[in-house]
Amino acid sequence: MEQWANWAWLFGIIGLIIALLMYSSLKKKDAGNERMQDLSNQIHEGAMVFLKREYSILAIFVIIVFLLLFWLINWQTSVAYVSGAICSMLAGLTGMTSATRANVRTTQAAATGGLEEALSVSFFGGGAVMGIAVASLGLLGLGIYYYVFCNDPTTASYLNGFGMGASSVALFARVGGGIYTKSADVGADLVGKVEAGIPEDDPRNPGVIADNVGDNVGDIAGMGADIFESYVNSVIASIAIAATMAMTANVAMRQAYMALPLVLVMLGFLCSLVGIWSVKLLAKAGPQRALRYSTFIAAALFLIIGWFVVKSMSVSTGTFWAVFWGMLAGILIGVITEYYTSAGPIIKIAESSQTGPATNVITGLAIGMESTALPIFIIVVAIAFAAYNAGLYGIGLSAVGMLATVGATMSIDAYGPVADNAGGISEMSELGPEVRSVTDRLDALGNTTAAIGKGFAIGSAALTALALFSAYGQAVKLTSINLINPKVVEGLFIGGIIPFLVASMTMKSVGKAAFKIVEEIRRQFREIPGIMEGKGKPEPAKCVDIASKAALKEMILPGLLAILAPILVGFILGKEALGGMLAGAVVTGALMALFMANSGGAWDNAKKYIETGHLGGKHSEAHNASIIGDTVGDPFKDTSGPSMNILIKLMSVIALVLAPLLV
Amino acid sequence: MEQWANWAWLFGIIGLIIALLMYSSLKKKDAGNERMQDLSNQIHEGAMVFLKREYSILAIFVIIVFLLLFWLINWQTSVAYVSGAICSMLAGLTGMTSATRANVRTTQAAATGGLEEALSVSFFGGGAVMGIAVASLGLLGLGIYYYVFCNDPTTASYLNGFGMGASSVALFARVGGGIYTKSADVGADLVGKVEAGIPEDDPRNPGVIADNVGDNVGDIAGMGADIFESYVNSVIASIAIAATMAMTANVAMRQAYMALPLVLVMLGFLCSLVGIWSVKLLAKAGPQRALRYSTFIAAALFLIIGWFVVKSMSVSTGTFWAVFWGMLAGILIGVITEYYTSAGPIIKIAESSQTGPATNVITGLAIGMESTALPIFIIVVAIAFAAYNAGLYGIGLSAVGMLATVGATMSIDAYGPVADNAGGISEMSELGPEVRSVTDRLDALGNTTAAIGKGFAIGSAALTALALFSAYGQAVKLTSINLINPKVVEGLFIGGIIPFLVASMTMKSVGKAAFKIVEEIRRQFREIPGIMEGKGKPEPAKCVDIASKAALKEMILPGLLAILAPILVGFILGKEALGGMLAGAVVTGALMALFMANSGGAWDNAKKYIETGHLGGKHSEAHNASIIGDTVGDPFKDTSGPSMNILIKLMSVIALVLAPLLV
Numbered sequence A, B: 001m002e003q004w005a006n007w008a009w010l011f012g013i014i015g016l017i018i019a020l021l022m023y024s025s026l027k028k029k030d031a032g033n034e035r036m037q038d039l040s041n042q043i044h045e046g047a048m049v050f051l052k053r054e055y056s057i058l059a060i061f062v063i064i065v066f067l068l069l070f071w072l073i074n075w076q077t078s079v080a081y082v083s084g085a086i087c088s089m090l091a092g093l094t095g096m097t098s099a100t101r102a103n104v105r106t107t108q109a110a111a112t113g114g115l116e117e118a119l120s121v122s123f124f125g126g127g128a129v130m131g132i133a134v135a136s137l138g139l140l141g142l143g144i145y146y147y148v149f150c151n152d153p154t155t156a157s158y159l160n161g162f163g164m165g166a167s168s169v170a171l172f173a174r175v176g177g178g179i180y181t182k183s184a185d186v187g188a189d190l191v192g193k194v195e196a197g198i199p200e201d202d203p204r205n206p207g208v209i210a211d212n213v214g215d216n217v218g219d220i221a222g223m224g225a226d227i228f229e230s231y232v233n234s235v236i237a238s239i240a241i242a243a244t245m246a247m248t249a250n251v252a253m254r255q256a257y258m259a260l261p262l263v264l265v266m267l268g269f270l271c272s273l274v275g276i277w278s279v280k281l282l283a284k285a286g287p288q289r290a291l292r293y294s295t296f297i298a299a300a301l302f303l304i305i306g307w308f309v310v311k312s313m314s315v316s317t318g319t320f321w322a323v324f325w326g327m328l329a330g331i332l333i334g335v336i337t338e339y340y341t342s343a344g345p346i347i348k349i350a351e352s353s354q355t356g357p358a359t360n361v362i363t364g365l366a367i368g369m370e371s372t373a374l375p376i377f378i379i380v381v382a383i384a385f386a387a388y389n390a391g392l393y394g395i396g397l398s399a400v401g402m403l404a405t406v407g408a409t410m411s412i413d414a415y416g417p418v419a420d421n422a423g424g425i426s427e428m429s430e431l432g433p434e435v436r437s438v439t440d441r442l443d444a445l446g447n448t449t450a451a452i453g454k455g456f457a458i459g460s461a462a463l464t465a466l467a468l469f470s471a472y473g474q475a476v477k478l479t480s481i482n483l484i485n486p487k488v489v490e491g492l493f494i495g496g497i498i499p500f501l502v503a504s505m506t507m508k509s510v511g512k513a514a515f516k517i518v519e520e521i522r523r524q525f526r527e528i529p530g531i532m533e534g535k536g537k538p539e540p541a542k543c544v545d546i547a548s549k550a551a552l553k554e555m556i557l558p559g560l561l562a563i564l565a566p567i568l569v570g571f572i573l574g575k576e577a578l579g580g581m582l583a584g585a586v587v588t589g590a591l592m593a594l595f596m597a598n599s600g601g602a603w604d605n606a607k608k609y610i611e612t613g614h615l616g617g618k619h620s621e622a623h624n625a626s627i628i629g630d631t632v633g634d635p636f637k638d639t640s641g642p643s644m645n646i647l648i649k650l651m652s653v654i655a656l657v658l659a660p661l662l663v
Helices: A002-027 A034-072 A075-112 A115-149 A156-196 A208-244 A251-285 A287-312 A318-340 A343-355 A357-370 A373-403 A406-428 A433-475 A486-527 A540-572 A575-611 A621-662 B002-027 B034-072 B075-112 B115-149 B156-196 B208-244 B251-285 B287-312 B318-340 B343-355 B357-370 B373-403 B406-428 B433-475 B486-527 B540-572 B575-611 B621-662
Strands: none
Touching (some): A002 A075, A034 A156, A034 A208, A075 A115, A075 A156, A115 A251, A115 A433, A156 A208, A156 A540, A208 A406, A208 A433, A208 A540, A208 A621, A251 A287, A251 A318, A251 A373, A251 A406, A287 A433, A318 A373, A318 A433, A318 A575, A343 A357, A343 A575, A357 A575, A373 A433, A373 A575, A373 B486, A406 A433, A433 A575, A433 A621, A486 A540, A486 A575, A486 B357, A486 B373, A540 A621, A621 B357, B002 B075, B034 B075, B034 B208, B034 B540, B075 B115, B075 B156, B115 B251, B115 B287, B115 B406, B208 B251, B208 B540, B208 B621, B251 B373, B287 B318, B287 B406, B287 B433, B318 B343, B318 B357, B318 B575, B343 B357, B343 B575, B357 B575, B357 B621, B373 B575, B406 B433, B433 B575, B486 B540, B486 B575, B486 B621, B540 B575, B540 B621, B575 B621
């Protein structure tokens, strides 16, 4: 079976062709009336403008790093680095293109065909195209470099550059996209809903297009780059551990261990295709079930066939169990995330809103902090079992297990923002409440299923970072990263600071960027005559421009901090201290990711719970208090929280790439 | 010089006599009119009822642990444990007694003698009695057990029990006191100020006595136990490292290293007396300067004489530098704490209040997160330098350096709540705005100087916990706590969870307890006829009773979690994993302590900044928003944040005491 790994690139190409075919079938669908098409084009162009500017900045950064790697490490690593960066950008671009084409077609499907038809367009045309494309780009890039470098263990480490390329683009994309989406959201809501008293997505609001663009650059492009990065790095970490580990008896066996992670994701890719396809069949059983079952079908199929794959290769069966624990942990964390952002906890937050915004915020923070315990504990158990079954290599494989069926999970994650956009377009083009109700149901559907996806993202980030950390330890030939050595403790503390600093920076950035948008919308309301009566034409492009510039400016500092910190610690305090730093960053990063994502999600759903008529419903005192909590939660859940995931992996993969200089 | 350590107990007794003399001189001062005395008695009795109940619960706990230690370790450790617990309780009791006698006399002094006289009563009668008593109890307990156990390195470890006794009482006292003070504060304010529209400390409000009791049980008894615990454990950790370290060439030299920390705190005690006494002389130069300089005088004197002490003993001069770095780090962290809770950051929070409570909360959280970076970085540098100068032992000494002059720093910390109470009594006994303005100025004076004290507390907690962690490593004979070992990573993650869980629990507890008090005050306003017209007599004792019961009930769960977690991890995952756990807890605990304390302090001062007339002043939109942030910050800065300090030390000292069972 290990020879199959050399064909991963082909799987990638086939996958890309499938995605392309699905995309062209989407393009053929009806895009609605002229107004809808116009709005969709504005969103599409706004998103493209942002991506173009973002990628221009990143290009400079990528070229600098390319030259540094070329000069300091070797040309192979630097070429792999650039490829990783490009693949990551392509993942974002593909997702964005399909999503901004699928949104208006989903609206039209909702208007003409109802829920089932709208689900089909948004899921297959938006979500699945992106899910398949992300996995395919990963298989293509990993496949090529595996074939070129990894058939010889001495050159296997060149592959690490690919992971670093993916990570560094992902961090900027996540942070930039996260700042964009939240500042546009908060800005548009603050002036539109609160000050002017017009509904969400009202066409008179010049910030609405920017808000809809934000859904695409944050939730689609940002998340695509994030998941791509996890996917690629879980495989790379496992290969890096296999390439240097001592437990392999002979060369053939080592090659089998190096091939296994890639073979597993190839299998996972096929199972994802089956899972995605199953939505078509299951749709009759109800859309909610269809989405949920598709994930489980992909996962179950992957585990069953995975068992035989492992059996057929010259690797221990313990490796299968490591994969199994990882997947199980991912699902459990997803279920816990779902619990903390629904059910009991959100009712508690809603009830505490009755005594005002302060108690709402305190309860939300307390629940977010509490919600870190079980997921981290599950990760601990997964590490323990995976390591028991397959050593440090097992930790890497458990991350691979979580991510192998990314094609399926990502499809569900990515269709949500498409549905959200579809709702916005229906509102702006005034298709009436019936169409809006279809898109709202579609959106709500995605929200509940997406909780599992978020759990997967955080869990896999922690496991991938730990696997990269282990790979780093082997790469710099450390048999011990000793906490009794004061330098390691120093590293641990420095690592612990970084997530707090990045969280702080990104939260402040959202505030600054939102403030600029607020000012611009206020200016338009003031200066454009007749805008409130629907006669004067708003200038949404200006808001898009301001949000883009602000987000891109603000993404630089946290990005540089994440990149420079491991380099400085490695060269000043040494390789053992750098190990301590990575450990510190992973612990506080994972805790902050869970805390912020779950607080934010819980506040959001507590508000929605009140809006459905509980505790006085809309416009009650409790509702007003819950809006405050939700606003605090916005940068928590969509900017700072998700940045943590990439942050910890990026720092680890940089350390891994730097390893040759630190030995 | 090393023989001096055998006389530490005598220093303790002399110190206690000085404290007693100062207390009896306080008692002779005028306690004002009948109404004032009545109020003061109510506060005194309320505080005593709480302490009595708290200590009854703790007595059961202490007896159980005594029996367990007796059975599992040895009788010496168990006796030392009980002594530590009793000394900690006495520290709380002494502080409480002097503070609740000093408050009314300070009010009277403010009414008759003005600011300088009021400062003298509150500082010498309240703060200094406590500062001296805490240091003396530490010297007495440490002195006796040093004399008995530590002249023989093989029995030196029995001293650790004393530290564990101090820590376990401290955690309960901090958590219980913190929940009490904030629930009474929030409860009284919510119904009194917000709902009934009567001023703070209005005698008609039945919650006001409980609020004033809370200042004593939280800020006095809770903080006294906290500082006592840091003081004792920094010495114990250094002795434990000295007793087992390999670097000592011979027995005499080892004895000198074991004696040094105790000799240093004896010297620090003398210097503190000079510092306290200097306030008398400096008072003419203005009270603000007097307080600030007294700390610096004690510190400078300590360093100068300390140099000669170290020179005269058979220890390396590097030990002096370790002490120096610790003290310098403490001062720097204090200055940074002061910056983040004043100056630029609070103006930013105040400005963000103009766009509503959500932006106020977001900015406060972001600033709190940012404020963790510099202090932690300073701790890292202090560790690096201290370890460079004197190895792991140096880390312990740096904590000793921070805490040696605790007599002086604690006196300043403890006089603040006395001034606060004095203001409350002046308000309730209707002495008029002039007296109130004197006590307010006295209170404000304490607030700015106390920032340095808070910085010391957090910095010393982190260093002490690290020193205990190092001592643990040596005690279980580990030469490596290896992060490449998955078990250590598992421990690290579990340790990381604990501070988040304890923070969550304590925040929720404040909410629950405050809710009960709100209900009781509402009931009294509703059911007691004529209460609002000043005719019906409120029943403050009921509020005191409810706050006590609720706080004591809520302190149990977080306390048990902190105690059981290291025991379970030690026995289930092993001694190396327990080491990882301690490291994880110290990192996230120190970060959360800084984050919560500084966010809370900054919100509080942002509100005060607006109240002094900025951005619209009182009752403006910005002011209303800033009240929300301040309320969120209440449990942050006075309950959950300070609990972190003890939590990390308690877990470490439990591990150290358990060490013989884990070898």
